[in-house]
Every structure is written in C-alpha cells, then in structure tokens.
Amino acid sequence: MSDLLSKLDPPQRVLMGPGPSDVPARILNALAAPTIGHLDPAYLQLMDQTRQLMRQVFQTENEMTLAISGTGSAGMEACVTNLIERGDRMIACVSGVFGGRMADVAGRYGASVDLVEVPWGEAIRPEQVEAALKAAPQTKAVGIVQAETSTGLLQPLDEIAEIVHAHDALLVVDAVTSLGGMEVPVDRLGIDACFSGTQKNLSCPPGLAPVTFSQRAVEIMDRRKSKVGSWYLDLSMIRNYWGSDRSYHHTAPINMTYALREALQIIVEEGLVARFERHQAMHRRLRAGLEALGLTYIPQHSLPNLNCVRVPDGVDDAAVRRQLLTEYGIEIGAGLGPFKGTAWRIGLMGHSCTARNVTLILAALETILR
Numbered sequence: 001m002s003d004l005l006s007k008l009d010p011p012q013r014v015l016m017g018p019g020p021s022d023v024p025a026r027i028l029n030a031l032a033a034p035t036i037g038h039l040d041p042a043y044l045q046l047m048d049q050t051r052q053l054m055r056q057v058f059q060t061e062n063e064m065t066l067a068i069s070g071t072g073s074a075g076m077e078a079c080v081t082n083l084i085e086r087g088d089r090m091i092a093c094v095s096g097v098f099g100g101r102m103a104d105v106a107g108r109y110g111a112s113v114d115l116v117e118v119p120w121g122e123a124i125r126p127e128q129v130e131a132a133l134k135a136a137p138q139t140k141a142v143g144i145v146q147a148e149t150s151t152g153l154l155q156p157l158d159e160i161a162e163i164v165h166a167h168d169a170l171l172v173v174d175a176v177t178s179l180g181g182m183e184v185p186v187d188r189l190g191i192d193a194c195f196s197g198t199q200k201n202l203s204c205p206p207g208l209a210p211v212t213f214s215q216r217a218v219e220i221m222d223r224r225k226s227k228v229g230s231w232y233l234d235l236s237m238i239r240n241y242w243g244s245d246r247s248y249h250h251t252a253p254i255n256m257t258y259a260l261r262e263a264l265q266i267i268v269e270e271g272l273v274a275r276f277e278r279h280q281a282m283h284r285r286l287r288a289g290l291e292a293l294g295l296t297y298i299p300q301h302s303l304p305n306l307n308c309v310r311v312p313d314g315v316d317d318a319a320v321r322r323q324l325l326t327e328y329g330i331e332i333g334a335g336l337g338p339f340k341g342t343a344w345r346i347g348l349m350g351h352s353c354t355a356r357n358v359t360l361i362l363a364a365l366e367t368i369l370r
C-alpha cells in the first residue's frame with residue numbers, strides 16, 4: 001500500500017531512442033495550465049492557433065489540418081479510414097514495421113491491399129510504385145512512410161509523389177518521425193493525407209496526432225457512399241468541432257492541446273530552416289563519432305533524427321542498452337523485427353537533438369564498448 005501511495009517520482013532520462021524525445025520544461029508547464037472546457041471560447045481560440053501553427057510546420061495551406069486525439073497510430077487510422085471504403089484498392093509501401101502497419105490498418109477497414117516491398121533498410125524505388133499502379137489502375141491511395149523508424153531510413157518522396165498523382169491516386173504519407181525534424185513539404189509534393197505524432201521531433205508527450213488533408217482528399221471524403229469505418233476517427237464529424245460549427249464530438253484532450261501549441265510555437269520561433277539544419281549538423285557529428293567507434297549504419301539513406309547502426313559482433317545488445325540506462329540515464333532503442341538484437345536506434349529528435357547529448361552518448365558508448 002505504501003508504494004501505491006508514494007509520491008510520483010519518475011527518473012530523469014536523456015531520451016535518445018526512437019521516441020518519445022525529451023520534453024522541455026516550457027511544454028511541461030503548458031500541460032500544467034488550468035484545464036478549461038472543450039467548448040470554452042478561450043479553448044476554441046487556442047485550437048485555432050494550434051491549427052495555424054500546425055499548417056506552418058506541415059508547410060501547407062490545407063484548411064483541413066487538425067490534431068486527432070490519440071497517438072501517431074490514430075493519425076494513421078484517421079487518414080486511412082476516412083479515405084478508404086470497403087473494397088477500395090490501396091497500395092502500401094513496406095520497408096519496415098510502419099509501412100506494414102499501414103497495410104494492416106487498410107486491410108482492417110476493408111481495403112484490398114497491394115504491397116510494394118523492399119528488404120528492411122532499403123528505400124522503395126519509384127519504378128516499383130509505377131509498376132504497382134500500372135498493374136492496379138483503379139488504386140485509390142498509395143501509403144508510404146517518409147521516416148521509417150524501424151530501420152532509420154529516409155524515404156525520398158519527390159518522384160513517387162509525381163507518379164502517384166500521374167495515376168490519379170491519393171498520396172498518404174506517414175510523417176510521424178519526420179515532422180518538425182526535417183522537411184515535410186505537404187503542399188510542394190501535393191501530399192493528400194499526412195499524419196504525425198507529438199512525441200518525436202515535436203518534443204511533446206505522446207497523445208495527439210497532427211493530420212492534414214488536401215482539398216482533393218476532402219472532396220473524396222465528401223463523396224463517400226458509406227460511413228467511415230471508425231466512429232471515433234470520423235472526420236465528417238470531427239471537422240465540425242474544429243471548424244465554425246464547434247459541435248461536440250468527443251471531449252478534446254485540452255491540456256495536450258496546450259502542450260502541442262507550445263511545442264509548435266517553439267518550432268516556429270526557432271524557424272524551420274534553422275531547426276532542420278540543427279538536426280543535420282547533430283546527425284553529422286553523431287555519425288562521425290559512431291563511425292570512429294567502428295559502428296556502421298544500416299540504411300542506405302539515414303534519417304538525420306534516427307540513427308540505426310549495427311550492434312558489433314560479440315557485443316550483448318541488451319546489456320549495453322541496460323548500462324546506458326542505469327549508469328548514464330540514456331535511453332536508446334533496440335532493433336525491431338529482423339533487426340532484433342542486431343541494431344541500435346539512436347534518436348536525435350527535437351529537444352534531445354543537442355551537441356551535449358551527442359557528446360554524452362559518444363563518450364558513454366566509448367566507455368562501455370572499450
């Protein structure tokens with residue numbers, strides 16, 4: 001009983017895994033602001049400001065830009081379930097866990113899913129997408145992950161976006177591990193549906209999923225013949241709460257909106273260009289240090305903000321991660337799927353992406369691996 005009633009005292013960590021990342025005090029303070037009603041005019045104003053800030057970070061003018069209540073996976077489901085009707089065809093590009101998750105989600109909402117696959121760590125090639133679209137010309141949407149967190153791969157999107165649009169399909173992009181840490185040029189690429197999560201490069205606690213939809217995607221939602229497969233994620237209702245009607249759908253996570261607004265303000269204050277350059281510069285510094293320690297990168301094109309390296313032969317993956325956590329308070333990620341036991345995933349996301357953290361992890365790894 002005494003433990004149950006003990007004071008909350010989570011340890012201080014340095015979060016350098018695949019997310020969550022460190023949350024600055026300014027955002028934690030925003031979470032602690034007084035909870036007000038989800039229809040209070042003061043809250044509605046904060047929602048409007050949050051939408052404006054989300055548009056800046058998504059680099060879009062899209063009217064339908066809002067935050068889904070839930071984590072990144074809820075953003076994924078919201079994009080898929082609102083665009084897909086039972087029997088529609090969707091292509092899912094799979095180069096790791098999260099492309100596979102999108103295929104699973106689409107199948108659960110009744111899509112007939114075609115997979116475009118590459119071995120883990122490799123990028124999906126434009127000609128694969130072209131071939132899949134030619135083989136299934138009635139495809140409604142193509143889903144792809146920009147930042148595949150399970151492999152550290154940065155997926156180039158420019159050519160694929162052109163091909164998808166040339167075939168008149170919708171482009172759905174998972175930007176969970178990219179938004180706020182690198183370019184997610186929604187309007188420039190004509191991305192039709194894009195989703196993210198708060199706990200990675202936005203450096204907010206997990207709990208909201210920013211999403212944005214092109215006008216074309218909205219028109220397709222408006223022409224649906226069937227109801228959206230999920231009541232909770234049905235944007236035909238949620239948009240009325242975020243829009244001028246303000247009609248109640250579900251009780252918004254008020255304090256998480258405060259936190260997201262604060263996180264987005266921090267990004268806009270830093271400036272997108274400066275922020276992306278900071279992530280690149282810290283990535284280069286970390287990469288040089290890891291390679292000097294003899295570690296090798298797995299993906300062809302590494303993300304700046306997630307560094308996936310091979311565990312050296314003869315080294316106990318879990319023991320190193322345990323030592324990093326217990327002796328240095330540093331969290332890094334383990335390998336997933338085929339990389340279980342053989343990869344480490346080192347995040348440099350948002351507030352965790354600092355010269356101090358790069359130096360700290362390199363020094364800690366050097367001491368442990370020596």
Ligand code: PLP
Binds near residue numbers: 147
């Ligand atoms: N997509 C990608 C690329 C991710 O990295 C994650 C989470 O790590 C998700 C989707 C799912 O997000 P969440 O765990 O917040 O539901």
